[in-house]
Structure formats: structure tokens, C-alpha cells
Amino acid sequence: MSYNGVINSKYIKRRKDMLVAQFNGQLIQANEIRLERKDKHEKRRYVWPQCQEPVMFKHGHSRIAHFSHFSVSKCPFNENESQVHLEGKIRFKKEFLSMGHEAVLEHSFTQIGQRADVYIPDSQTVVEYQCSPISFSEIKRRTRGYLSVAKRVFWILGARYNTGIYHRDTVARFSRYHQQLGFYFVCYSDKDQYFRLHYQLKEVAGKIIGETQNFLNLKTLLRFVRTSQYSSKKYQVGQNATRRLLLHQLKMIQQSNLNRNRTYLESVTDCYSFRKLFIGCPMICHGNRGSGLPIFNKSVLCWRIWVILRLFDSNRALLSDEFLKGIFNISYEQFGLAFAQIVDNEPFFKAEWRRLIIQLHDQGYIRHTVSGIQILKQPVWFSNYDEKRWHIMTTTQFL
Known part of the structure; x- marks a missing residue:
């Protein structure tokens, strides 16, 4: 299917309708009322149980049977449907x-x-x-x-x-x-x-x-x-599909920057402060085939770049657990997507953090110590759009 x-225009016309009302102290559903002459229903006093205001019964060929408040209503539950x-x-x-x-x-x-x-x-x-x-x-x-x-x-x-x-x-x-x-x-x-x-x-x-x-x-x-x-x-995206998606993302980032859109502006500015080029971010920033949980208010790429910049800043060789916890907490506050139906999204964020740390370890950038991690090598940043695009197009293991 x-x-x-x-959506047909007839479906979005807004009315003050409801499906239940009260008659002679009993709740009654509109579509269960036997259709009679209009004047009989006009004589009956239907009220809505929550506000005790009178309501009118309506039915016709194009709409299902329903009740409706009169034009002047102070009912706090009155909603358009x-x-x-x-x-x-x-x-x-x-x-x-x-x-x-x-x-x-x-x-x-x-x-x-x-x-x-x-x-x-x-x-x-x-x-x-x-x-x-x-x-x-x-x-x-x-x-x-x-x-x-x-x-x-x-x-x-x-x-x-x-x-x-x-x-x-x-x-x-x-x-x-x-x-x-x-x-x-x-x-x-x-x-x-x-x-x-x-x-x-x-x-x-x-x-x-x-x-x-x-x-x-x-x-x-x-x-x-x-x-x-x-x-x-x-549910995994194949190598070739990932390549196409990353090339498309790279193109969108380039166009966004050229058009001075605000989509990546904060991340672009953040990279400049570290004397780096946003579009030239290391491939580890696109890790896990460029995918992640939909838990970021911008994108998983922006979050990963933000973290990489701070983990590999200066020539610091050792990063304590306390320092790592601080980086995590700040990144969660800045990039965490708030959910209306999920009360606590921090566990998902921690899962993405662990995934990044594991990938950095597996690719030889860091190793774990008793009290934190040790930096073994620096991620390589690309100098421009064309260099990175060529790398994605021609390298077999581009991630």
C-alpha cells in the first residue's frame, strides 16, 4: 500500500466536535444514536459531561454523527477536530x-x-x-x-x-x-x-x-x-551505499558552506577556532559507516567532530577519566536531542560515546590505561573538499 x-481539503476543515455527550444523566455515543427527525433532537438537551454545557447533535452525508459546542463556549476541553x-x-x-x-x-x-x-x-x-x-x-x-x-x-x-x-x-x-x-x-x-x-x-x-x-x-x-x-x-548499509551517502553528505556540506547557510555554522566556527577545516574532518568522524542513533540535535558528525577536536587538542598524551567524563557531559548538554516520549536519553548517548572510544582504540589512535586513555597518534585532517572527496571515491577501506 x-x-x-x-490531505484533501475537506479533511482539514476545523470544527468543535466530540463523539460523546450526556442525555438524561446517561452517557451516549453520537454514532449510536438512532437517526430521527431533526426537530426531535433539537428539543433534547444534550450536554457535555466535563463542562455541563449544552451541545448540539449533528449528522449528515459527508460527516459522521457527532456533537458540537455552540459558537459561544468557555469549555476548557473544547478542541477543534x-x-x-x-x-x-x-x-x-x-x-x-x-x-x-x-x-x-x-x-x-x-x-x-x-x-x-x-x-x-x-x-x-x-x-x-x-x-x-x-x-x-x-x-x-x-x-x-x-x-x-x-x-x-x-x-x-x-x-x-x-x-x-x-x-x-x-x-x-x-x-x-x-x-x-x-x-x-x-x-x-x-x-x-x-x-x-x-x-x-x-x-x-x-x-x-x-x-x-x-x-x-x-x-x-x-x-x-x-x-x-x-x-x-x-539492517546495515553496504560499503558502496555508504560511499554514495558520504559523498552526498560531503556535497551538501560544501554547498551549505558556500551558501553560508546556518546548518553547520556552529561546527564550522568551532573547527576554525582549532585551525581546522570542518569539511576536512578525519574519516573517524564518519565512523561506523557514517551511521548512529538519531539522538543528536544537529548530527552525529557534528558531535564526533566536536569530541575529536577536544580529545586530540595540543600534544597532551594522557587523558584522565575525569577529563573524559567532563568532555562527555559537556557534549551531552550541547548535542543531546530532547525527546517527548523518552524520559532519559542519556543511556543512548553513552552508547554512542562508547562506540566512538572503541573505534578510536581499534584504529590505533588511543589505548586504555588504568586511569584514562593514552593518545598514540593524531587523526589526519584533509586540506580541502576535493582531497577528501577523492579519498572516499578511491580508497577501498575509507572508514
């Missing part, structure tokens, strides 16, 4: 019911002033369906709020996020981590009615890439996540 990510969002919530509720769970639509947590799209009481799980743009600070606020009253939050993303193009801010806002699947998030295609898992997200030569797998329902997707025996060894 494929979906080009284009699209037709796609409403239909998705109903679909998710049915999915969890089919798995034997109780599922509550639009459950309001009054103590935090938030309304969950779907709430699963027996597992204390909040399910949120995000179709529209949302800031990092807002999604982090909502996630932290839900986690104060529930055990877990499960975000399902809409079509705009289901393109296979991974932006660093999307990873920061929505990705979770699984021991076998790595960094991942889940999307739902309202057009084709399937769920797509985006997983094994990694940064390769400055670009975040990943794998995808489609599922017809949530049950099979969640079973896959729980029982996956996926091996990361299957």
Missing part, C-alpha cells in the same frame, strides 16, 4: 474492544485538564491520535500530564507523518524505543485503513532513515512490537 501524504480525527478515534476504540479491552472515547482527566482520544482503563493506557501539527513543548506537556494519571501514552500519527521522510523534530516528538526495533513510531492511514510501523530509525551520513511495515489492525502490530526478534545485523 502507498499513500502520497496529500477534523472528520479524519473523529473517524480514527472510533476505529481505535473498536480495535481495542476486539482485543477484549474496555475502551472509553474522549475520556477527560479533569485533574490535569486534558481529554484523551481513547482511554484503556484496564491497562491505564492513553491513546492519542495526532493528525495536525503540534509543537514539541505541547506534546511533551500532554505526555507528561497523561503519565501523571496513567501508566503509558501511545501516540498514533496521521497521514502527514506517514511519508517515510523522517525529520529530526518528528523523531524528537513522537519516537519511542524498543530493544529489538530501535527508535520507532506508529502511523494510521485513514485512506487505506492500515497501520504502519516506522522503526529502526537511524542517522546515516546526516540523513535519518528507517524501515516500515504495514498491519491491517492494531492487534497484529502490537503483537509484532511485543514479540519481535528483529536483529539489527540485518
